[in-house]
Amino acid sequence: MEQDRLQFIGVVHGDITSFEDAPKNFDESERVGTLEIYPEYQDGLDGITPGQTIVVLFWLHRATQDLLKVYPRGDRSKGLRGVFATRSPMRPNPIAISELKVQAIRGNQLDVPGLDILDGTPILDIKKKISR
DSSP, X not given: OOOOOOOOOEEEESSOOSGGGSOSSGGGOOOEEEEXXXXXXXXXXXXXXXXXXXXXXXXXXXXXXXXXXXXXXXXXXXOOEEGGGSOOSOSSSOEEEEEEEOOXXXXXXXXXXXXXXXXXXXXXXXXXXXXX
């Protein structure tokens, strides 16, 4: 099967520099960071407003990609589980998803609280959150 090439649209800037320092999930984090969207993709931000919640997909470039079983949240008492039954960053395609509320927009930069992603992590995509 032919594989398409992914295009990174930006990069994360924040103060999280190690796995140990990263919150386990976006909904548990109070860390604030910036999503820098590369200039060639900036027009794609049109319509995003402060206060809006967006869904962001990240490529976890420093994650291990050859594990299929992990201990959920690193807790060995829970036993091993398949990565597809967890939110572990260690997986064949290390894609993370976060729902982030836009705090401010400065040109091609979005300030967002709730960051659980390492500084320098590539951004794959941004989508509008569907409210029900």
